[in-house]
Amino acid sequence: MPYAHKVAPGSKVALSKIKPDDNGGMDKEEGLARFAKLNAELDVIQEELYAAGTHSVLLVLQGMDTSGKDGTIRNVLLNLNPQGVRVESFKVPTEEELAHDFLWRVHKVAPRKGEFGVFNRSHYEDVLVVRVHDLAPKEVWQARYEQINQFEALLAATGTIIVKLFLHISKGEQEERLREREQDVTKAWKLSAGDWREREYWDDYQNAYEDALERCSTEAAPWYIVPADRKWFRNLAATEVLVDTLNAYRDGWHATLDEMSKARVAELQEYRAGKPV
Numbered sequence: 001m002p003y004a005h006k007v008a009p010g011s012k013v014a015l016s017k018i019k020p021d022d023n024g025g026m027d028k029e030e031g032l033a034r035f036a037k038l039n040a041e042l043d044v045i046q047e048e049l050y051a052a053g054t055h056s057v058l059l060v061l062q063g064m065d066t067s068g069k070d071g072t073i074r075n076v077l078l079n080l081n082p083q084g085v086r087v088e089s090f091k092v093p094t095e096e097e098l099a100h101d102f103l104w105r106v107h108k109v110a111p112r113k114g115e116f117g118v119f120n121r122s123h124y125e126d127v128l129v130v131r132v133h134d135l136a137p138k139e140v141w142q143a144r145y146e147q148i149n150q151f152e153a154l155l156a157a158t159g160t161i162i163v164k165l166f167l168h169i170s171k172g173e174q175e176e177r178l179r180e181r182e183q184d185v186t187k188a189w190k191l192s193a194g195d196w197r198e199r200e201y202w203d204d205y206q207n208a209y210e211d212a213l214e215r216c217s218t219e220a221a222p223w224y225i226v227p228a229d230r231k232w233f234r235n236l237a238a239t240e241v242l243v244d245t246l247n248a249y250r251d252g253w254h255a256t257l258d259e260m261s262k263a264r265v266a267e268l269q270e271y272r273a274g275k276p277v
């Protein structure tokens with residue numbers, strides 16, 4: 001059984017039926033050991049992605065405040081080569097961004113070939129916070145689901161491997177994490193009254209998430225729901241989705257690298273042969 005739940009394209013999502021505190025039937029020690037193994041594999045995979053340069057990866061991270069988007073980036077990508085990684089965090093749009101279509105700021109920072117791109121929040125905010133707080137008329141955000149699907153289809157058709165993770169935490173766990181930040185001076189910098197304010201819209205957000213997961217999980221860009229109340233399990237599940245998804249491309253990358261190696265060696269031999277001794 002995979003640790004994360006893949007949203008089958010076209011299927012219904014009931015977040016209340018998926019346990020945020022799932023531990024996959026193992027204890028933390030075992031989870032950490034499995035994570036270490038998969039994480040080392042991801043490291044090798046990224047090197048191949050980078051060297052082959054035929055594809056890019058786009059990891060989209062969404063979830064409620066405190067769900068662990070930053071922690072996932074820190075832990076899961078820990079051993080990757082920073083030269084090939086690009087993290088983009090999407091905040092409240094600037095005036096200039098708002099004067100364009102909602103995908104303008106997103107498309108600009110989509111990963112190039114060889115690159116492992118991460119979106120910490122994403123274009124999905126435009127059907128989440130925008131919907132919950134009426135920041136755009138209904139007909140505007142309603143049209144976005146299909147626009148998102150078409151945008152992601154374009155990226156996928158041009159070599160982007162898209163992995164979308166929804167970090168699923170419970171309301172109780174969120175409260176605990178918010179209180180922890182308040183009590184621990186070393187974590188207090190993360191505090192924001194806005195997080196408590198947003199918490200009052202919990203049910204609206206869950207509904208908005210369910211719609212986004214249902215309407216925008218496609219073959220080319222599927223959504224995965226990651227149980228995220230336990231940080232070690234979240235890291236394990238997220239890494240597993242990445243490794244499983246990317247493994248399917250490795251034979252192709254190996255073939256590309258083989259050809260590149262042969263061409264380089266031949267080039268060098270030709271150079272030496274042409275040189276007066």
Ligand code: AMP
Nearest residue numbers: 090091092093121122125126129130135
């Ligand atoms: P944080 O992730 O804590 O740095 O917060 C970023 C904030 O920006 C969150 O409250 C998001 O909801 C908000 N945000 C991101 N994208 C958008 C958007 N397209 N429209 C409105 N707010 C957004």
Ligand code: MG
Nearest residue numbers: 065066192195
């Ligand atoms: Mg926040």
